[in-house]
Amino acid sequence: MTINLLLQNIANGLSLGSLYSLIAIGYTMVYGILRLINFAHGEIFMLAPYFLYFGVLIFHLPWWASAIVAIGLTAFTGMLSERIAYKPLRDAPRISALISAIGVSFFLQNLSIVVFSGIPKSVHRPAFFTKIFQFGEIRIQSTLFASIGVSIIFLSLLIYIIYQTKTGLAMRAISRDIETSRLMGVGVNRAISVTFIIGSALAAVGGILWSLRFPQIVPTMGIIPGLKAFIAAVVGGIGSIPGAMLGGFILGMSEILFVTFFPAMSGYRDAFVFFILIIILLLKPDGILGTKVQEKV
Amino acid sequence: MKKQNKKICTIIALIILFILVYFAQNRLDAYKIRILNLGAIYVTLGVSLNLIYGFTGQFSLGHAGFMAIGAYVTALLVLPPYYKEASFILEPLIWPFTVIHAPFIVALLLSGLITALAGFLIGLPVLRLKGDYLGIATLGFAEIIRIIANNLPHITNGALGIKGIPEFTNLWWTVGVAVVTIYIIKGLINSSYGRALMSIRENEIAAEAVGINLTYHKVMSFTISAFFAGVGGGLFACLLTTIDPKAFMFVMTFNILAVVVLGGLGSITGTVIAAFLYNFFLEYLRPIEAGFNLGPIHFPPIPGLRMVSFSVLLLVLILYKQRGLMGGVEFTWEGFFRFISRIFSNKKTTEGSAS
Amino acid sequence: MEILNIDNITIQFGGLTAVKNFELKLQSGELVGLIGPNGAGKTTIFNMITGIYAPSVNRIYFQNTDITGMKPDKIAKLGIARTFQNVRLMENLTVIDNVMIGFHLHLQSSIASAIFKFSGYVQEEESIYQKSTELLEKVDLERCKLEKAGSLPYGQQRKLEIVRALATEPKLLLLDEPAAGMNPQETKELMGFIQRIRDDFNLTIILIEHDMKVVMGICERIIVLNYGLTIAEGNPKEIQHNPEVIKAYLGVEAQYA
Ligand SMILES: Nc1ncnc2c1ncn2[C@@H]1O[C@H](COP(=O)(O)OP(=O)(O)OP(=O)(O)O)[C@@H](O)[C@H]1O
Ligand SMILES: [Mg+2]
Numbered sequence: 001m002t003i004n005l006l007l008q009n010i011a012n013g014l015s016l017g018s019l020y021s022l023i024a025i026g027y028t029m030v031y032g033i034l035r036l037i038n039f040a041h042g043e044i045f046m047l048a049p050y051f052l053y054f055g056v057l058i059f060h061l062p063w064w065a066s067a068i069v070a071i072g073l074t075a076f077t078g079m080l081s082e083r084i085a086y087k088p089l090r091d092a093p094r095i096s097a098l099i100s101a102i103g104v105s106f107f108l109q110n111l112s113i114v115v116f117s118g119i120p121k122s123v124h125r126p127a128f129f130t131k132i133f134q135f136g137e138i139r140i141q142s143t144l145f146a147s148i149g150v151s152i153i154f155l156s157l158l159i160y161i162i163y164q165t166k167t168g169l170a171m172r173a174i175s176r177d178i179e180t181s182r183l184m185g186v187g188v189n190r191a192i193s194v195t196f197i198i199g200s201a202l203a204a205v206g207g208i209l210w211s212l213r214f215p216q217i218v219p220t221m222g223i224i225p226g227l228k229a230f231i232a233a234v235v236g237g238i239g240s241i242p243g244a245m246l247g248g249f250i251l252g253m254s255e256i257l258f259v260t261f262f263p264a265m266s267g268y269r270d271a272f273v274f275f276i277l278i279i280i281l282l283l284k285p286d287g288i289l290g291t292k293v294q295e296k297v
Numbered sequence: 298m299k300k301q302n303k304k305i306c307t308i309i310a311l312i313i314l315f316i317l318v319y320f321a322q323n324r325l326d327a328y329k330i331r332i333l334n335l336g337a338i339y340v341t342l343g344v345s346l347n348l349i350y351g352f353t354g355q356f357s358l359g360h361a362g363f364m365a366i367g368a369y370v371t372a373l374l375v376l377p378p379y380y381k382e383a384s385f386i387l388e389p390l391i392w393p394f395t396v397i398h399a400p401f402i403v404a405l406l407l408s409g410l411i412t413a414l415a416g417f418l419i420g421l422p423v424l425r426l427k428g429d430y431l432g433i434a435t436l437g438f439a440e441i442i443r444i445i446a447n448n449l450p451h452i453t454n455g456a457l458g459i460k461g462i463p464e465f466t467n468l469w470w471t472v473g474v475a476v477v478t479i480y481i482i483k484g485l486i487n488s489s490y491g492r493a494l495m496s497i498r499e500n501e502i503a504a505e506a507v508g509i510n511l512t513y514h515k516v517m518s519f520t521i522s523a524f525f526a527g528v529g530g531g532l533f534a535c536l537l538t539t540i541d542p543k544a545f546m547f548v549m550t551f552n553i554l555a556v557v558v559l560g561g562l563g564s565i566t567g568t569v570i571a572a573f574l575y576n577f578f579l580e581y582l583r584p585i586e587a588g589f590n591l592g593p594i595h596f597p598p599i600p601g602l603r604m605v606s607f608s609v610l611l612l613v614l615i616l617y618k619q620r621g622l623m624g625g626v627e628f629t630w631e632g633f634f635r636f637i638s639r640i641f642s643n644k645k646t647t648e649g650s651a652s
Numbered sequence: 653m654e655i656l657n658i659d660n661i662t663i664q665f666g667g668l669t670a671v672k673n674f675e676l677k678l679q680s681g682e683l684v685g686l687i688g689p690n691g692a693g694k695t696t697i698f699n700m701i702t703g704i705y706a707p708s709v710n711r712i713y714f715q716n717t718d719i720t721g722m723k724p725d726k727i728a729k730l731g732i733a734r735t736f737q738n739v740r741l742m743e744n745l746t747v748i749d750n751v752m753i754g755f756h757l758h759l760q761s762s763i764a765s766a767i768f769k770f771s772g773y774v775q776e777e778e779s780i781y782q783k784s785t786e787l788l789e790k791v792d793l794e795r796c797k798l799e800k801a802g803s804l805p806y807g808q809q810r811k812l813e814i815v816r817a818l819a820t821e822p823k824l825l826l827l828d829e830p831a832a833g834m835n836p837q838e839t840k841e842l843m844g845f846i847q848r849i850r851d852d853f854n855l856t857i858i859l860i861e862h863d864m865k866v867v868m869g870i871c872e873r874i875i876v877l878n879y880g881l882t883i884a885e886g887n888p889k890e891i892q893h894n895p896e897v898i899k900a901y902l903g904v905e906a907q908y909a
Contacts, residue, residue, distance in 0.1 A: 037429060037432075089616065093619065096558065100615050100616065103615065104608075106604055109604075110604035111601070114599055114605055117600075219601075227547075234433055267447065268444060268448060271440070271441045271444040274444075277433065278434050281426055281433065282422055282423070285425075295502070
């Protein structure tokens with residue numbers, strides 16, 4: 001393999017990884033606070049490109065305005081799903097909340113089939129994003145820079161919110177111990193809502209960037225990226241935001257490199273991802289950056 | 298109540314079940330029989346998941362993978378060799394699958410055994426994990442199994458799947474297997490080994506401190522659970538007559554998990570009830586999607602509406618019945634007769650007050 | 653006969669040395685008290701003996717078998733049973749099931765004979781049921797044997813935990829603060845009970861307890877721990893007058909008189 005091809009694939013891996021990172025953060029934040037695998041997160045991711053699509057098509061908004069509206073609407077949907085389907089189950093057995101999350105996932109997916117129809121739609125892409133840059137023999141689509149750049153901006157914003165604002169403090173407190181936080185007067189409901197808003201907004205950004213790379217959108221498009229981002233969160237150490245970012249990049253990169261080095265095995269691409277997951281879990285059950293919580297006896 | 302009497306009650310109940318199955322199989326239309334078949338297969342699958350999750354407390358999301366193994370093994374065994382030759386178009390089927398052929402019962406048993414072996418091999422490393430991590434790892438294995446099925450065209454016919462599987466599955470088989478599954482798993486639960494499994498669920502550290510070998514018992518439970526999941530997969534293959542890797546996506550595991558949770562974790566009775574209700578609802582919501590007339594108003598067919606209503610139903614159920622229908626309570630003959638006598642005494646008092 | 657020989661064990665958690673150079677030789681039939689202020693490392697010693705933690709250096713011998721690093725269930729099978737400071741019962745199982753589970757490690761019947769209820773298994777189960785009921789009678793719990801263990805009052809949960817440990821038919825019994833949460837009357841009964849089971853079952857017992865009346869009342873030998881170090885060892889009289897011990901306790905709390 002030529003060094004150029006390798007560089008090309010590393011670039012692709014980074015770009016895919018940045019998308020996984022954005023989605024993985026939503027999983028990890030919700031898990032950190034509620035100990036809930038939010039299976040509906042992949043559907044939240046899927047909604048954003050649809051909102052974008054209709055914003056441009058029906059309301060004739062410019063692409064950027066439509067994208068902002070889409071992020072807002074998606075974030076709102078995420079928050080709403082928590083209020084309706086998870087909040088009443090906060091004291092129920094955890095499995096009930098998980099079933100509820102999968103129920104929400106089915107609901108959003110099928111509602112999208114009903115409302116948007118199951119026929120694939122093609123999202124409008126501004127000319128800027130389809131431009132190809134040529135570096136020697138390496139061709140890089142501008143979405144790559146966009147996804148990496150946008151990811152960095154939003155991730156910095158996130159870190160600011162979590163470590164520098166009062167709401168962020170509340171979120172961190174709750175993830176330590178929800179009961180004590182409640183007793184200490186932390187606004188638990190508000191902080192959880194904010195968590196869902198931020199997580200869903202990041203997934204929306206991921207969804208929109210995804211639609212720049214793969215402009216065909218269908219209501220089931222959230223399943224696989226959702227699952228992979230979730231794996232990324234686990235690999236990085238679920239509950240840890242830097243872990244989710246790292247996990248996203250590891251996953252995106254290893255997926256692309258696997259196909260590069262073993263083109264004959266490309267059918268096993270997703271199996272390889274699961275394989276990595278299982279190996280990491282067996283070697284380091286709490287993920288790469290996760291903290292080990294040992295039960296005191 | 299005496300043990301002897303309980304046994305008699307159970308035998309009477311089985312005879313009634315036998316008669317019911319006889320009439321259902323002979324009198325009901327194919328569509329209704331199919332729903333009942335699905336319900337009974339879900340009983341087998343649900344009870345086996347309940348063993349590992351509800352009773353042993355080990356969160357397993359791998360059932361679809363185990364079903365897939367069972368389904369493919371059964372399909373390859375019951376399909377006549379000449380037929381296999383004709384239907385493997387992507388790549389020719391490899392020996393020995395080209396020549397092997399077995400009766401349905403042997404195929405089901407082998408499906409169970411091979412799946413149990415897979416369960417054992419998977420369980421040995423992953424059952425060290427706990428809680429959600431175990432769930433994720435087992436989910437990963439199930440997906441790997443599915444992807445392998447997708448990529449081995451000379452054994453599984455790849456994404457095209459296997460078609461024309463003989464339709465051996467009928468109510469005798471599905472209900473029969475469900476009864477045997479319940480009998481065996483209930484027998485296990487109501488034994489010292491079952492107590493050990495439940496102790497692991499309740500408190501691992503204490504269980505280990507009283508000398509329970511965690512790995513041994515967890516792997517045992519997981520393997521038995523896989524066995525019945527494999528048999529269920531085999532029944533499934535011979536009911537649908539067509540299987541492909543898509544049939545064993547995570548949704549399949551979710552369906553079974555939902556049945557177990559909605560029925561109430563750790564309640565076999567709950568699983569049985571939920572298994573049938575789940576399939577009834579899933580099927581009877583079909584007309585919504587197909588379009589219908591409500592008086593003068595015509596509703597056009599809307600694809601997806603069935604699953605929308607179903608997921609709403611599911612959400613409402615889980616929000617209002619957070620601990621499932623049975624909440625972990627089990628059917629017993631004592632409870633049954635207490636219930637009956639309560640109904641009767643209620644009737645009497647209401648009649649009495651009316652007159 | 654020497655039943656337990658702890659040879660100079662040490663364990664660290666991160667930077668903290670929870671137990672340092674702990675030594676203990678136990679003769680069969682002894683009733684030894686292990687005391688010390690909160691965080692002294694008492695429970696940690698139990699955790700090392702029962703295999704929950706492995707000491708970082710040196711070894712533990714039980715009846716001349718090296719049990720260092722063995723899994724807890726193996727150690728239980730060899731004959732060491734324990735209770736937990738924060739009670740650990742199978743809360744959703746019945747009281748009698750909580751005792752019967754203790755006998756599981758001696759079960760001879762195979763899984764198949766347990767599932768299909770072969771006569772060999774049925775007999776074993778029956779005898780386990782009998783023995784469990786008898787054990788429960790000893791602590792007046794047989795009346796509530798069909799209740800959920802988690803629904804018992806705290807003091808009775810502690811007793812049930814001791815009974816569960818006895819069901820494993822141990823030679824060495826480790827009791828971690830059995831009197832915690834008991835009223836004076838219950839505590840008095842408990843003291844008698846501990847002495848009785850030692851004689852009836854030929855047990856060797858190590859007792860961790862903050863209630864000095866209990867320790868001084870029934871232990872023949874007492875070991876005092878402070879910050880992971882053994883600071884004193886001797887009979888109750890000697891311990892009561894040991895200046896080191898008084899200092900350790902007065903430094904923390906003045907409950908001991
Ligand atoms: N798993 C663990 N991880 C980290 N530190 C631990 C762990 N277990 C115990 N420790 C620490 O070791 C020290 C000794 O704890 P231990 O529980 O043995 O004390 P103790 O003597 O039983 O106290 P108490 O009377 O309060 O029960 C404490 O400082 C405790 O915080
Ligand atoms: Mg302690």
